[in-house]
Amino acid sequence: xxxxxxxxxxxxxxxxxxxxxxxxxxxxxxxxxxxxxxxxxxxxxxxxxxxxxxxxxxxxxxxxxxxxxxxxxxxxxxxxxxxxxxxxxxxxxxxxxxxxxxxxxxxxxxxxxxxxxxxxxxxxxxxxxxxxxxxxxxxxxxxxxxxxxxxxxxxxxxxxxxxxxxxxxxxxxxxxxxxxxxxxxxxxxxxxxxxxxxxxxxxxxxxxxxxxxxxxxxxxxxxxxxxxxxxxxxxxxxxxxxxxxxxxxxxxxxxxxxxxxxxxxxxxxxxxxxxxxxxxxxxxxxxxxxxxxxxxxxxxxxxxxxxxxxxxxxxxx
Amino acid sequence: xxxxxxxxxxxxxxxxxxxxxxxxxxxxxxxxxxxxxxxxxxxxxxxxxxxxxxxxxxxxxxxxxxxxxxxxxxxxxxxxxxxxxxxxxxxxxxxxxxxxxxxxxxxxxxxxxxxxxxxxxxxxxxxxxxxxxxxxxxxxxxxxxxxxxxxxxxxxxxxxxxxxxxxxxxxxxxxxxxxxxxxxxxxxxxxxxxxxxxxxxxxxxxxxxxxxxxxxxxxxxxxxxxxxxxxxxxxxxxxxxxxxxxxxxxxxxxxxxxxxxxxxxxxxxxxxxxxxxxxxxxxxxxxxxxxxxxxxx
Numbered sequence: 001x002x003x004x005x006x007x008x009x010x011x012x013x014x015x016x017x018x019x020x021x022x023x024x025x026x027x028x029x030x031x032x033x034x035x036x037x038x039x040x041x042x043x044x045x046x047x048x049x050x051x052x053x054x055x056x057x058x059x060x061x062x063x064x065x066x067x068x069x070x071x072x073x074x075x076x077x078x079x080x081x082x083x084x085x086x087x088x089x090x091x092x093x094x095x096x097x098x099x100x101x102x103x104x105x106x107x108x109x110x111x112x113x114x115x116x117x118x119x120x121x122x123x124x125x126x127x128x129x130x131x132x133x134x135x136x137x138x139x140x141x142x143x144x145x146x147x148x149x150x151x152x153x154x155x156x157x158x159x160x161x162x163x164x165x166x167x168x169x170x171x172x173x174x175x176x177x178x179x180x181x182x183x184x185x186x187x188x189x190x191x192x193x194x195x196x197x198x199x200x201x202x203x204x205x206x207x208x209x210x211x212x213x214x215x216x217x218x219x220x221x222x223x224x225x226x227x228x229x230x231x232x233x234x235x236x237x238x239x240x241x242x243x244x245x246x247x248x249x250x251x252x253x254x255x256x257x258x259x260x261x262x263x264x265x266x267x268x269x270x271x272x273x274x275x276x277x278x279x280x281x282x283x284x285x286x287x288x289x290x291x292x293x294x295x296x297x298x299x300x301x302x303x304x305x306x307x308x309x310x311x312x313x314x315x316x317x
Numbered sequence: 318x319x320x321x322x323x324x325x326x327x328x329x330x331x332x333x334x335x336x337x338x339x340x341x342x343x344x345x346x347x348x349x350x351x352x353x354x355x356x357x358x359x360x361x362x363x364x365x366x367x368x369x370x371x372x373x374x375x376x377x378x379x380x381x382x383x384x385x386x387x388x389x390x391x392x393x394x395x396x397x398x399x400x401x402x403x404x405x406x407x408x409x410x411x412x413x414x415x416x417x418x419x420x421x422x423x424x425x426x427x428x429x430x431x432x433x434x435x436x437x438x439x440x441x442x443x444x445x446x447x448x449x450x451x452x453x454x455x456x457x458x459x460x461x462x463x464x465x466x467x468x469x470x471x472x473x474x475x476x477x478x479x480x481x482x483x484x485x486x487x488x489x490x491x492x493x494x495x496x497x498x499x500x501x502x503x504x505x506x507x508x509x510x511x512x513x514x515x516x517x518x519x520x521x522x523x524x525x526x527x528x529x530x531x532x533x534x535x536x537x538x539x540x541x542x543x544x545x546x547x548x549x550x551x552x553x554x555x556x557x558x559x560x561x562x563x564x565x566x567x568x569x570x571x572x573x574x575x576x577x578x579x580x581x582x583x584x585x586x587x588x589x590x591x592x593x594x595x596x597x598x599x600x601x602x603x604x605x606x607x608x609x610x611x612x613x614x
Contacts, residue, residue: 018456026472137604141597143548145555146571146589153582255461259552273464274556277471289460289468297459 004308012301019297020072023290024065027282077287082279087287091269095254095291097167097175098261098268102253104189109196110246113139116197117204117242124209132201139198148191148263155187162187165265174267188264192257196249203245207238240311247303251296346609353605356598363595367414374408378565387581398584400570401577402563406584410591413565416477417592420559420566421547423481428488429539435489436496437531441504441523451497457490466549470558480559484549488542495538499531537612540603544596551592567592 052058056067077087120132156164167175167184175181211234220230258270269288276285347353366373382403390398397406439450469483503509512522551568553559560566570588577585
């Protein structure tokens with residue numbers, strides 16, 4: 001197991017370094033000088049040169065990268081141009097809110113996704129299967145930002161049951177685990193849960209179908225095992241893959257929350273990214289993307305290791 | 318490209334299918350799939366309406382009217398209501414298909430071309446070239462696709478062209494990975510080995526033995542990306558990173574109508590219905606194609 005862990009770490013390290021290169025280059029893709037956002041419009045040439053030197057923009061690109069990478073390794077992602085606060089503090093605060101939203105959404109999506117997937121896989125080609133499969137196609141095809149709008153129209157504008165935007169009654173504050181804040185979580189979490197629900201339902205349906213068609217199931221039934229006993233075998237066989245898909249979905253939601261957070265004004269990392277883009281706050285933009293991508297890499301690694309630990313059929317090494 | 322088989326070719330072929338050719342079989346199986354047919358008909362209708370919009374649309378999609386803003390669905394003049402500037406919704410939805418479809422389909426097409434080339438090259442050549450291409454792909458896989466699309470178009474700046482470039486970059490690694498994996502499978506087949514031993518050069522082997530076998534699965538996989546691409550492209554416009562007003566585009570319309578959810582909720586939700594219908598139709602058609610072409614997932 002230790003050898004396997006080391007092997008995975010060795011594989012992930014170059015990918016993680018590649019991610020930092022992409023994040024670094026992103027800022028240099030921006031049309032125009034990265035300094036134009038900070039400098040006053042009437043800045044003298046001399047001042048421009050001074051600022052360039054201060055930010056290190058006068059050095060060759062690989063040197064700039066090395067200097068930036070060294071800072072990143074020490075947890076220094078620079079300062080936000082808009083607020084002047086350290087980027088890492090801003091990002092981590094926002095990521096916490098997104099993590100809450102994404103975790104709840106994944107839990108809802110996983111519950112209903114496995115339910116639909118099991119029903120569809122167990123009763124293959126029945127009307128139940130067709131219904132469950134149709135629901136899962138709806139889940140992967142729906143533009144979730146539109147679904148969010150529709151839910152706001154129904155439950156906020158028409159019925160007035162739930163608040164349309166924000167994370168709590170105190171405006172733009174963070175989400176806290178109490179009854180008042182819970183009402184704010186319901187709509188965005190349901191909206192977000194539709195994507196993992198569709199994906200997980202599809203995966204589980206295929207898994208269950210595959211498992212049921214294997215010889216060992218035939219053997220279990222032949223030796224007189226109850227249907228419930230067979231069902232338990234199917235669950236144990238499907239669990240590692242289903243859990244792995246769930247983990248990956250959580251990662252996708254963490255990075256892909258921007259549209260839903262914009263609809264609901266949820267104070268998470270996507271909302272922060274949106275603000276960074278439109279205020280052309282490049283350090284904040286770069287930092288948010290880097291942190292989210294690193295979360296995703298780490299989550300992938302964790303899923304990979306856990307799946308191998310759980311599933312004895314996967315060879316280690 | 319008539320009798321050539323896809324990689325899942327171990328399945329027994331019936332005589333009739335070999336006789337009539339592979340594509341005839343695909344068409345025959347598609348014709349028996351009512352879901353795929355309905356999906357294809359819906360896509361065709363939306364595409365034709367978008368192409369012939371000047372003849373189909375009842376009104377000018379840009380003509381606003383300050384006294385006729387936000388009319389309800391079923392209005393005497395505006396069949397599907399009017400938007401926040403008093404423009405005819407039906408006409409804007411019909412015209413909106415133009416940009417939304419182009420922004421959704423083009424990235425997948427470009428990714429299909431570029432990704433196939435990269436993947437087949439990496440898969441067939443193997444060695445250091447494979448390592449170089451596939452490790453680069455791995456780096457892009459380390460970004461969730463929505464995040465990558467928004468990060469790229471956010472840094473490139475708002476605009477239709479930039480959105481298409483950003484989405485293409487998102488999908489190229491995904492197509493490349495599939496192309497590489499099917500090509501690697503084909504490369505180790507006996508008949509490819511036989512061709513190599515008998516002195517055929519790499520370009521000839523790729524053209525004669527590899528392309529016909531790998532393009533099918535890559536194509537089917539690419540069609541499954543169109544639905545995601547449509548949602549993402551309209552999503553970029555929804556955020557203000559794609560098309561710009563007053564251009565009719567479904568995602569952008571959805572964004573500008575957000576202010577109307579309390580006054581005209583039905584009208585405000587309409588552009589999203591179009592995105593939903595198009596995206597689900599592409600998904601169902603892609604599923605139909607997959608089983609008709611007998612490509613395994």
